[in-house]
Amino acid sequence: MSSPPDAGSSPPAAVRQDYEALVAEIRRHDELYYQRDKAVITDAEYDGLFRRLTDLEARWPSLAGDDSPSRQVGGAPVPHLKSVAHRRPMLSLSNTYSRDEVLEWHQRVVDFLAGKLDQLVFNIEPKLDGVAAELIYEQGRFVRAITRGDGKTGDDVTHTARTLVGLPRVLRTDHPPALLEVRGEVIMTHADFAAVNAAREVAGEELFVNPRNLASGTLKMLNPVQAARRPLSFKAYGLGVVEGWQPSGHAQMLQTLEDWGLPTARELALSGSLDEVLAQHEVLRSGRDELLFDVDGSVIKLDDFALQARLGERSRSPRWAIAFKFPARSGRSVVREIQVQVGRTGALTPRAVIDPVHVGGVTIEHVTLHNPDEIARLGVKVGDAVFVERAGDVIPKITAVAESGGGPAFVMPEACPVCATPAVADDEEVVVRCPNRTCPAVMRRRIEHFVARGALDVDGMGSKLVDQLVETGLVTRLSDLFALTAEQLSQLPRMGEVSAANVVAGLVAARTRPLGRFLFGLGIRHVGDHMAELVASRWPSLTTLRGVSVEELEDVAEIGPRVAQSLSAWLADPDEQAELDRMLSLGLVPAVPAPPAASDGPLTGRTFLFTGALSELSRKEAGELVKSAGGRLLSGVSKNLDVLVVGEKPGSKLKKAQELGLEVLTEQEFLTLVGR
Ligand SMILES: [Zn+2]
Structure with missing residues (x-):
């Protein structure tokens, strides 16, 4: 008679021998397969051996050490990462x-x-x-x-x-x-x-x-x-x-x-x-x-x-x-120079060049100083010893001056350091910008953004090539990219015919990237990748998007007034629209985004707004329910609204909705509608 073994008992010697032979056999096949690229048994046979091993280990847990093949795995080389x-x-x-x-x-x-x-x-x-x-x-x-x-x-x-x-x-x-x-x-x-x-x-x-x-x-x-x-x-x-x-x-x-x-x-x-x-x-x-x-x-x-x-x-x-x-780690260094860089939006940004310092596992040589206000706040000057802080992926920053070097105070240049156009102050923000749309520095950054992975993802378009395109004047506006020919490219230094053909092929593929990524790539102010995707899913073609009014933009709950203003300014700008027309004539056809997954819910195609105090749901959860059931949330009562859901003490929105003859639901009726 045999009784079931308990976890702590040791297996009979014969079982241990079997087990060890099995381990040796599996190791031999692993070595053949992974190190000599040679399989002498089929995958099914290998799986059979492996199952016997795990069965034995399940029955006699004390057999399995950390070095058991069931806990260790090998691998075969690959030609490239997919x-x-x-x-x-x-x-x-x-x-x-x-x-x-x-x-x-x-x-x-x-x-x-x-x-x-x-x-x-x-x-x-x-x-x-x-x-x-x-x-x-x-x-x-x-x-x-x-x-x-x-x-x-x-x-x-x-x-x-x-x-x-x-x-x-x-x-x-x-x-x-x-x-x-x-x-x-x-x-x-x-x-x-x-x-x-x-x-x-x-x-x-x-x-x-x-x-x-x-x-x-x-x-x-x-x-x-x-x-x-x-x-x-x-x-x-x-x-x-x-x-x-x-x-x-x-x-x-x-x-x-x-x-x-x-x-x-x-x-x-x-x-x-x-x-x-x-x-x-x-x-x-x-x-x-x-x-x-x-x-x-x-x-x-x-x-x-x-x-x-x-x-x-x-x-x-x-x-x-x-x-x-956890709080950031910090280090100490000395400021050697304060440079001014020109960003994609023309913003002039001062940055400190510091003696290399090791903080939180990386070496830091440059630290952004954001704007002249920040420099004044820190009181930092060339020659000063400073504390530098950094945590995780956070951009390193100067937190304080440790010791003054007695250098002169920093003065923001009055003109763009690249194209010498007089800089202009921005009313909204503390930044100073180069207003020249064709400034080579701005153009460089705009192209880099346009062809980046999250935007049009153009293969072979590295920063060296972007520099050359701007320096030679081949690209002075984004639409020029779509007019580039392999012949033009192959005449650039260090550019062979094959590379030139690859770049042109990359630009052909870029013409049909999804609309959201194209919009993101244009670099419209306040329109990040998430917002661009949202806009593209709401107006899934350039034709419909170009007919949109600022009111329609503002009606979408997730689009704030800043984004709506910026987008409608872009839509109304004749230069920007001429650019877009030129891109279209050069073969731009952004792919239509797939409709959102939840679009077939019980609220599909209808718009909602909540008012008054809800008892079951928070406002946020109510909004999420609308979206997940295929509906859309609006931010105010207008003729575009289909349903107003009212809680306690609804106020003026209810009155306005009744005047417009809109459908009005109680919270309970709404919950029934979404099946809760
Ligand atoms: Zn400039």
């Missing part, structure tokens, strides 16, 4: 250095959920300073890894992710979800970072500036055997698309991922009330230097996934989480 779209965008988190702002965020969460939930549970975990990536498991097997990239599209790094220390190739469960996209941070410990750099120093190679850069560089190597020499690990903290598993909250999710063999930073995480979470933040902060890896703050998340879904996201960050960053 771009892969994330099934669900990888959002970034809004972040703050201020405890008050964390409290405000908490209040917004409570308000959005209509204040009815006084016992909200939050999670806190360290904000790891590494490379965000998504690992995909199908039927429990690791199949792919993608870097975060721009959040929508990342690089396929499956081959190097296989070398992540302790990453299971097969999830330790008999019932894995059909699809698991697990997100987390790829990091390197301080000790491993120091060891890699020490070896590079001996070899006379350039050193990596910090573990994050090293992790990123390693993950993007083409040869996984080289990548495997630099130990990286992965810590899970979130999910992408999942099929066949539905955890109820963040803490439960982390626990289950760990049970399945996926490493998390849960040993440093804690759930509780906001007070407990803030206390834990202090613990993390005071102990940050003792941690094995770089941590630049903590991440606070609402635990309950159903509530997270209700909160949703704003622009590109979820409302249910915030990163609370």
Whole structure:
């Protein structure tokens, strides 16, 4: 008679022998496959061996050491990295250095959920300073890894992710979800970072500036055997698309991922009330230097996934989480020169050239001083010793003058340093601008923005080529780009026929980029990538957009008056419209954006406005409900409004709506309409 073994008991010697033979066999095939690029068994046969291994480990857990093949994975070299779209965008988190702002965020969460939930549970975990990536498991097997990239599209790094220390190739469960996209941070410990750099120093190679850069560089190597020499690990903290598993909250999710063999930073995480979470933040902060890896703050998340879904996201960050960053690190340097740069909008921006100083893992040689007011506020002059501060990806800044060098005060030039056009002050802002639309410096920046990855994404259009195009006068306005010929380009220095043809091909492809990206690329003031996409989804062709009035723009709740004014000024500017006509005559045909996913909801095609005090919903949640059901929110009562939803004490908007004969609903009627 045999009894089922318990987790702590040791297996019989025969089982151990079998197991060890199996491990040796799998290792042999791994080596053949990954290092000699030679497979002697089929994938199915390999999978069979692997299943036997994991079955034995499930039955006799004491067999599996950290070096078990089930916890280690190899990889095959790739010719180049492929771009892969994330099934669900990888959002970034809004972040703050201020405890008050964390409290405000908490209040917004409570308000959005209509204040009815006084016992909200939050999670806190360290904000790891590494490379965000998504690992995909199908039927429990690791199949792919993608870097975060721009959040929508990342690089396929499956081959190097296989070398992540302790990453299971097969999830330790008999019932894995059909699809698991697990997100987390790829990091390197301080000790491993120091060891890699020490070896590079001996070899006379350039050193990596910090573990994050090293992790990123390693993950993007083409040869996984080289990548495997630099130990990286992965810590899970979130999910992408999942099929066949539905955890109820963040803490439960982390626990289950760990049970399945996926490493998390849960040993440093804690759930509780906001007070407990803030206390834990202090613990993390005071102990940050003792941690094995770089941590630049903590991440606070609402635990309950159903509530997270209700909160949703704003622009590109979820409302249910915030990163609370640790105070910046600082260094001391000396200002050698104050230069004036000309930006894309013509803004003249002073920047300090300083003696190179090492702060928070990077070397800083230039620091923006923003504008003359900021220089006056700091009292900084050439020759001064200054404190320089930097944290994470934040732009370095001078926080104070440490010691005056007695140099002369900075004077803002009265003319553009590049084209000598007299500069003009801007009424709205403190900046001074070069008003010359054809200023070479402005043109350079505008072209760079126009052809950048998030805009028209023109291959082969580097900053050297942009400089040449402006210097030779081949491009004096954006539309000139579409008139460029391969013959013109190939006459530029250092430009062969093949490169010239590539650039022309890139410009052909650029003509049909999505409308939102084209609008963003034009660099219309206050119209960032998100706003450009929003405008393009509302008016999906240049023809409809060109007929839009400022009132129609302002009617869209997400478009503020500043953006509406700026867009209508652009639409009314004859020079800008002549540019657009010329681009159209040169073959510009922006792709029509796909209609928003929620456009087939119960409110499709109708516009809504809320007034008075709502009892069930907060204003924000009400607005989100309208959008997710396919409707649109307006900002005021007008003939463009279809439905006014009224709460307690509705006031003048109700009266106006009745005068216009609009449909009026109570909050309850609205909830019924959206099926809540
Ligand atoms: Zn200029």
